[in-house]
Amino acid sequence: MRFGVVVFPGSNCDRDCVHVLRGVLGRDVDELWSGDPSVAGADALILPGGFAYGDYLRAGAVAATAPIMAAVREFAGAGGPVLGICNGFQVLLEAGLLPGAMLRNRSLQFRCQPVHLRVESMRTPFTAGLRPGQVLRMPVAHGEGKYYAPEDLAARLEARDQIVFRYCDASGRPADDANPNGSLRHIAGVCNAAGNVVGLMPHPERASEAILGSTDGRLLFESVIAVLAARRRAERVPV
Amino acid sequence: MIQTSPAPEAVGLTRDEYEELTRRLGREPAALELRLFGVMWSEHCGYKHSRLTLRSLPAEGSRLLQGPGENAGVLDIGGGWAVAFKMESHNHPSAVDPYNGAATGVGGIIRDVLSMGARPIALLDSLRFGPLQDAAARRIATGVVAGIAGYGNCVGVPTVGGELVVDPRYAGNPLVNVACLGLLRADAVARAKASGEGNVVLYAGARTGRDGIGGAAFASAELDERSEHADRSAVQIGDPFTGKLLIEATLQALAAGGVVAIQDMGAGGLTCAASEMAARGGVGMRLDLDAIPLRESAMRAEEILLSESQERMLLVVRPEAAPRIAAIFHRWGLAAAAVGRVTSEQTLRVHRGGEEIAALPPYALADAPAYRPAAEEPAELRARWSVALPAPPAGDLSGILLRLLASPDIASKRAVFRQYDHSVQVRTVIGPGAGDAAVLRIPEAAPRGVALAIAGSGRVCALDPYRGARLAVAECTAALACAGAEPVGVTDCLNFGSPERPEIFWTFRRAVAGLADACRALRIPVVAGNVSFYNESPSGPIPPTPVVAMVGLIEDIGRTCGIAVRRAGEVVFLIEGAPPGLEGSAYLHVLHAAAAGRPADVDLPVHARVTAFVRTAVADGLLSSVHDCADGGVAVALAESALAGECGLDATLPGAGRRDAVLFGEGPSRFILTAPEDSAVRLAALAAAHGVRLAAVGRTGGSQVRLRVMERGEGAAGDGDVEPAPAHWDVDLSLEELAGAYNALSEVFA
Numbered sequence: 007m008r009f010g011v012v013v014f015p016g017s018n019c020d021r022d023c024v025h026v027l028r029g030v031l032g033r034d035v036d037e038l039w040s041g042d043p044s045v046a047g048a049d050a051l052i053l054p055g056g057f058a059y060g061d062y063l064r065a066g067a068v069a070a071t072a073p074i075m076a077a078v079r080e081f082a083g084a085g086g087p088v089l090g091i092c093n094g095f096q097v098l099l100e101a102g103l104l105p106g107a108m109l110r111n112r113s114l115q116f117r118c119q120p121v122h123l124r125v126e127s128m129r130t131p132f133t134a135g136l137r138p139g140q141v142l143r144m145p146v147a148h149g150e151g152k153y154y155a156p157e158d159l160a161a162r163l164e165a166r167d168q169i170v171f172r173y174c175d176a177s178g179r180p181a182d183d184a185n186p187n188g189s190l191r192h193i194a195g196v197c198n199a200a201g202n203v204v205g206l207m208p209h210p211e212r213a214s215e216a217i218l219g220s221t222d223g224r225l226l227f228e229s230v231i232a233v234l235a236a237r238r239r240a241e242r243v244p245v
Numbered sequence: 246m247i248q249t250s251p252a253p254e255a256v257g258l259t260r261d262e263y264e265e266l267t268r269r270l271g272r273e274p275a276a277l278e279l280r281l282f283g284v285m286w287s288e289h290c291g292y293k294h295s296r297l298t299l300r301s302l303p304a305e306g307s308r309l310l311q312g313p314g315e316n317a318g319v320l321d322i323g324g325g326w327a328v329a330f331k332m333e334s335h336n337h338p339s340a341v342d343p344y345n346g347a348a349t350g351v352g353g354i355i356r357d358v359l360s361m362g363a364r365p366i367a368l369l370d371s372l373r374f375g376p377l378q379d380a381a382a383r384r385i386a387t388g389v390v391a392g393i394a395g396y397g398n399c400v401g402v403p404t405v406g407g408e409l410v411v412d413p414r415y416a417g418n419p420l421v422n423v424a425c426l427g428l429l430r431a432d433a434v435a436r437a438k439a440s441g442e443g444n445v446v447l448y449a450g451a452r453t454g455r456d457g458i459g460g461a462a463f464a465s466a467e468l469d470e471r472s473e474h475a476d477r478s479a480v481q482i483g484d485p486f487t488g489k490l491l492i493e494a495t496l497q498a499l500a501a502g503g504v505v506a507i508q509d510m511g512a513g514g515l516t517c518a519a520s521e522m523a524a525r526g527g528v529g530m531r532l533d534l535d536a537i538p539l540r541e542s543a544m545r546a547e548e549i550l551l552s553e554s555q556e557r558m559l560l561v562v563r564p565e566a567a568p569r570i571a572a573i574f575h576r577w578g579l580a581a582a583a584v585g586r587v588t589s590e591q592t593l594r595v596h597r598g599g600e601e602i603a604a605l606p607p608y609a610l611a612d613a614p615a616y617r618p619a620a621e622e623p624a625e626l627r628a629r630w631s632v633a634l635p636a637p638p639a640g641d642l643s644g645i646l647l648r649l650l651a652s653p654d655i656a657s658k659r660a661v662f663r664q665y666d667h668s669v670q671v672r673t674v675i676g677p678g679a680g681d682a683a684v685l686r687i688p689e690a691a692p693r694g695v696a697l698a699i700a701g702s703g704r705v706c707a708l709d710p711y712r713g714a715r716l717a718v719a720e721c722t723a724a725l726a727c728a729g730a731e732p733v734g735v736t737d738c739l740n741f742g743s744p745e746r747p748e749i750f751w752t753f754r755r756a757v758a759g760l761a762d763a764c765r766a767l768r769i770p771v772v773a774g775n776v777s778f779y780n781e782s783p784s785g786p787i788p789p790t791p792v793v794a795m796v797g798l799i800e801d802i803g804r805t806c807g808i809a810v811r812r813a814g815e816v817v818f819l820i821e822g823a824p825p826g827l828e829g830s831a832y833l834h835v836l837h838a839a840a841a842g843r844p845a846d847v848d849l850p851v852h853a854r855v856t857a858f859v860r861t862a863v864a865d866g867l868l869s870s871v872h873d874c875a876d877g878g879v880a881v882a883l884a885e886s887a888l889a890g891e892c893g894l895d896a897t898l899p900g901a902g903r904r905d906a907v908l909f910g911e912g913p914s915r916f917i918l919t920a921p922e923d924s925a926v927r928l929a930a931l932a933a934a935h936g937v938r939l940a941a942v943g944r945t946g947g948s949q950v951r952l953r954v955m956e957r958g959e960g961a962a963g964d965g966d967v968e969p970a971p972a973h974w975d976v977d978l979s980l981e982e983l984a985g986a987y988n989a990l991s992e993v994f995a
Binding site: 015016018019021022025026029055056057059060061062113115116117118119145147149209211212214215217218 | 391394398399400401484485486487489490577578662663664665666667668669670671673674686688802803995
């Protein structure tokens with residue numbers, strides 16, 4: 007089982023994702039340069055956080071046109087699991103692989119702080135191993151994380167179970183003062199219609215070891231590892 | 246070269262300096278050459294007034310891999326790894342253009358550490374502003390914070406700690422000091438010493454533009470009313486995206502082999518980097534300006550040579566490696582070009598359009614004259630020592646604690662640090678606000694970690710610069726002890742007014758002497774540093790502000806400690822290595838707007854014993870929390886620990902004399918600890934072994950912070966023996982009330 011971590015110029019959480027996948031979870035990881043047109047060999051893709059191309063235009067807008075994105079699109083279209091974290095989420099939005107858009111935080115400032123997330127959907131490979139309503143704790147670190155979608159789209163996302171995470175307080179109740187950026191409907195993460203492409207603003211890779219204060223983030227990676235392992239076992243079983 | 250040279254004064258040199266450079270050259274300089282001397286012999290590049298004094302700083306230690314004289318100091322942390330460490334000021338640019346001044350301060354110090362071959366892994370900043378109720382000071386403060394965030398967050402280096410102090414004397418001249426820590430293999434220290442005739446001088450990074458021209462000279466003069474507009478072109482503009490690419494490309498280039506020397510192009514630009522690298526190696530260089538990657542074509546030679554455009558490095562590489570190294574930078578989308586060669590004759594020859602336009606000995610440029618300025622004790626200094634303290638307050642002291650907690654120097658900096666990414670790189674074990682020092686794990690050298698502390702008090706140094714500098718060192722070692730770390734190295738940033746004024750130079754000399762004595766006594770080498778003079782505005786000079794940053798080593802990252810009270814029902818202990826005093830305290834400053842009295846000196850042997858005890862107690866896992874008592878004394882320390890852990894506490898504090906001095910007085914070597922009852926015996930034994938007196942003063946629990954000073958005749962509580970709840974408290978506040986005061990800065994930085 008191989009993970010591919012896409013590295014854009016200006017990504018700055020790529021090494022952190024590699025550390026968790028390789029160092030903590032013992033998986034094989036390829037760092038995939040965004041200038042290369044292929045994701046060959048990867049069983050799951052991570053688009054990490056950072057400031058791809060400096061984010062001098064809208065966050066993720068330039069990265070969405072990088073050569074590797076055609077291959078990412080193809081991989082996603084074939085049902086491959088794709089996780090966009092923070093800037094990676096913004097890239098997936100700009101690439102049209104996820105619905106909605108990002109605005110600057112309500113505070114108009116960067117925010118780095120721990121938040122609580124409530125698991126809203128288990129239909130994605132990254133949340134299949136979680137419990138509905140489970141509360142996770144991990145940090146956010148972003149300036150443009152205010153999720154937005156037009157009302158009709160937001161309603162459709164709710165109806166189609168495409169909202170994956172919501173900001174909440176420690177008891178699991180979504181609330182304004184638990185929402186670090188003013189996201190619509192406290193949305194912290196969404197998925198595509200098929201459920202295999204997920205984006206979230208908080209950083210699970212920064213919450214994957216007890217010494218850093220939380221291991222909740224590891225659950226997302228362990229979930230996709232279990233899903234991929236099950237798929238592989240299913241493939242091996244003769245019909 | 247038929248050109249009329251400008252007058253020496255026009256390039257910031259004196260007549261004597263002009264004569265000196267003429268003597269070194271053996272001829273009159275050409276106009277361009279004189280301008281190069283003007284920049285290289287500026288205070289900022291040449292350390293003319295500080296160099297001889299700085300020689301007294303100790304720079305020896307078993308872990309020292311690189312001391313002063315390079316772009317950053319390097320310390321061995323064991324396990325085959327090392328850290329590079331340096332602090333620098335960006336005061337004047339931040340006064341004129343707060344956002345870009347602070348942002349390029351971050352970028353610049355990152356490249357200093359990168360020049361040693363280290364991956365930058367942490368930033369700290371020490372900030373001084375005027376009173377934040379003034380619109381001008383608030384604009385500077387919010388701009389500086391945004392600039393640090395804008396650069397640090399994008400470049401992916403966490404800002405893990407720092408300090409922020411407000412005083413009217415910084416209103417016209419804020420201080421922005423930034424420290425950076427980098428990680429590298431102990432056997433792969435890169436250096437900035439050019440060598441090898443025929444080796445290629447390779448330019449890499451961003452292209453050269455017209456920004457920051459004369460920045461070094463600008464940093465070497467006082468600010469005046471015109472500065473905000475007139476000096477704007479001297480401020481560099483940073484691009485953190487390019488900075489990030491430069492980090493990755495440079496580390497790859499160094500790993501690829503063939504790099505002989507490397508230095509960033511900071512103050513003094515290409516001229517400074519080339520002449521310093523050549524001078525260190527005792528070689529010369531031939532530079533071809535036509536090969537320099539430019540942003541615009543019509544730049545004059547002088548502009549190319551002195552531009553302080555950001556995100557640029559100068560490398561010396563072996564000829565056969567040059568194409569390979571250049572290709573690495575190109576892959577990251579950066580410029581890279583061979584712009585010259587190393588020569589054996591000790592001359593820096595600059596060519597443009599096929600013509601030689603300057604030919605100077607690098608050592609003549611890089612080795613500015615050194616002065617021993619006059620020094621005279623400020624006339625009013627001793628008078629301040631004898632100012633009488635205000636009468637002690639009567640009645641309840643709760644209001645005083647709230648005012649202290651709400652004062653900017655003490656109040657929570659959360660509104661600031663939540664704008665900084667402090668968790669990227671997944672190393673931050675104790676981040677801003679959670680401990681006296683920031684703590685990073687180093688998985689590469691597991692189970693080790695490092696701790697970082699920063700301190701410096703202009704308020705105390707204005708009363709006694711010698712003691713103030715020693716107290717700053719003591720505060721850093723105290724903070725490191727709380728993290729369970731052994732101090733291994735210091736970097737400093739010495740911020741003062743004009744060295745040409747004897748009463749200011751006296752404070753500089755005394756502060757350096759204090760720093761040197763304390764570091765020598767505690768056996769901590771000063772591995773790198775920076776001096777910033779001419780911090781003056783029309784309203785006068787800043788108070789003497791030596792800022793000390795210290796790095797400490799934690800042998801087992803699993804054994805560190807924060808300030809937060811962890812659970813109810815534990816014992817609160819007080820260690821008093823020195824009695825509390827009100828002289829120079831935050832209490833006098835905040836409650837009485839007074840800076841009076843002579844601060845008590847730190848007793849370094851006692852301090853070493855006390856910090857060794859604290860460090861061992863943390864490393865042995867005996868403590869739930871530990872906090873050093875700094876500004877605002879034991880009362881503020883207890884309130885901060887309670888707030889951080891969202892758990893109240895009661896404490897009865899021993900002490901003869903004024904209640905306000907017991908609660909709010911300051912002194913070195915003072916700590917509060919909390920620990921479970923069942924570690925009390927081991928803790929007492931450890932304290933006894935270190936000759937440290939440990940007093941059990943209270944218990945954690947509830948949602949109030951209740952403090953009282955033991956009355957005359959009341960027996961001191963025995964170790965581990967806590968008195969029953971008394972009838973009255975001198976301070977009795979709910980966590981909610983404390984938090985309301987402590988969050989006073991949230992509106993300023995909203």
